[in-house]
Amino acid sequence: MTAENAAPVTGDSPNALAAVEAEIARACKEARTDRASVTLIAVSKTFDADAITPVIDAGQRVFGENRVQEAKGKWPALTSVTSGIALHLIGPLQSNKAKEAVALFDAIHSVDRPSICQALAKEIESQNRHPELFVQINIGEEPQKAGIAPDEADAFIASCRETYGLTIAGLMCIPPVDEPPAAHFALTAKIAERNGLKKLSMGMSADFATAIMLGATHVRVGSAIFGHR
Numbered sequence: 001m002t003a004e005n006a007a008p009v010t011g012d013s014p015n016a017l018a019a020v021e022a023e024i025a026r027a028c029k030e031a032r033t034d035r036a037s038v039t040l041i042a043v044s045k046t047f048d049a050d051a052i053t054p055v056i057d058a059g060q061r062v063f064g065e066n067r068v069q070e071a072k073g074k075w076p077a078l079t080s081v082t083s084g085i086a087l088h089l090i091g092p093l094q095s096n097k098a099k100e101a102v103a104l105f106d107a108i109h110s111v112d113r114p115s116i117c118q119a120l121a122k123e124i125e126s127q128n129r130h131p132e133l134f135v136q137i138n139i140g141e142e143p144q145k146a147g148i149a150p151d152e153a154d155a156f157i158a159s160c161r162e163t164y165g166l167t168i169a170g171l172m173c174i175p176p177v178d179e180p181p182a183a184h185f186a187l188t189a190k191i192a193e194r195n196g197l198k199k200l201s202m203g204m205s206a207d208f209a210t211a212i213m214l215g216a217t218h219v220r221v222g223s224a225i226f227g228h229r
């Protein structure tokens with residue numbers, strides 16, 4: 001049994017985390033990539049502090065949340081007792097939440113429109129905090145999904161840099177659920193490369209090993225660690 005698709009028993013998150021870690025190590029070896037070049041983001045959305053604490057105690061320090069309000073409600077208490085925790089916002093961001101997002105998160109994976117760029121630029125300057133920014137690409141060009149269309153990515157990244165003065169670290173994508181992800185990961189990597197971006201946030205519970213093979217530097221893994229939501 002591999003870590004992928006193996007839903008952990010609730011309450012067994014430390015073992016599930018270890019299984020995910022082992023699978024990441026295996027994928028890194030196969031990809032001839034240094035393990036240190038891949039960051040595991042444990043996606044704790046919908047789970048409360050009691051569910052998250054065992055994963056922190058098992059040594060995990062990087063966590064992902066998809067809602068600013070939810071993260072604000074549960075993380076300050078957790079980060080006050082354990083140092084070195086990094087929080088990544090992986091869900092959609094509204095301009096009116098940019099202030100709270102810049103204050104709380106160490107990385108934002110959902111930069112996907114000019115109004116967000118503008119709001120982030122303002123908050124980054126006034127708070128003098130610099131979360132790592134990822135542009136979200138709607139890699140499958142799905143109408144219901146957030147993100148910049150692949151053929152608009154170069155122009156958008158240029159405007160993030162030139163119009164808003166933002167430092168973009170990399171790209172994030174969520175491939176269509178009903179398609180093999182490899183081609184989508186490969187295209188995301190290609191867009192990043194031609195724009196001089198080194199970081200790639202791609203791969204979730206079902207496909208993180210494939211993403212690592214195709215260059216992921218950040219994998220966002222929720223249910224394989226915490227169980228079903």
Ligand SMILES: *Cc1c(COP(=O)(O)O)cnc(C)c1O
Pocket residue numbers: 043045066090091174204205206220221222223224
């Ligand atoms: C929920 C979520 C994940 C984690 O998904 P799992 O399939 O539970 O690993 C990753 N990325 C984003 C953007 C998410 O919203």
